[in-house]
Amino acid sequence: MKNILLPILLVIISASTFAQSKVGTIDTDFILSKLPELTKVQEDLKAYNTKLEADLKVKVDDYQAKVKAYQEGVATMTEPMKKTKQEEIINLENDIAKFRQNGSQLVQFEQNKLLQPLYNKIGKALEEVAKAEGYTQVLTITSSGLAYVDPKFDLTKTVMTKLGIPAQ
Numbered sequence: 001m002k003n004i005l006l007p008i009l010l011v012i013i014s015a016s017t018f019a020q021s022k023v024g025t026i027d028t029d030f031i032l033s034k035l036p037e038l039t040k041v042q043e044d045l046k047a048y049n050t051k052l053e054a055d056l057k058v059k060v061d062d063y064q065a066k067v068k069a070y071q072e073g074v075a076t077m078t079e080p081m082k083k084t085k086q087e088e089i090i091n092l093e094n095d096i097a098k099f100r101q102n103g104s105q106l107v108q109f110e111q112n113k114l115l116q117p118l119y120n121k122i123g124k125a126l127e128e129v130a131k132a133e134g135y136t137q138v139l140t141i142t143s144s145g146l147a148y149v150d151p152k153f154d155l156t157k158t159v160m161t162k163l164g165i166p167a168q
Contacts, residue, residue, distance in 0.1 A: 027141040
């Protein structure tokens, strides 16, 4: 008899636990693509890209001018002058190479900075909808992770207290 009651009791407890949770999904990238503010972000990002390209062009033009001047004057230069000019040109080459490497990272940082307010706007709306409709968890479709979790199901502060870590 005990062997039959235990599984039945577990099924009832499990069912009541699942009944308390309501899970939804969200496609934040789709919502982002439909926000009218995205046009401004794209324009700002394009302007930033144009500025970086202009900065690179200045560096390349300076490099080419120094190489041309070196080639035209190499015959009249002393060895120390040649060495100094060569080092200057090598430093410019290295600077241009670093600028090109960092360019994509700079664009990514700028994009993240410009998109953050839009993601915050979506997050705030999601939180309001989730609370109003009783969702305990909302998963993102486009990336693996939770977009929203009802704070009453968050065990972070409880675990911190148990570990003796002050929860702020």
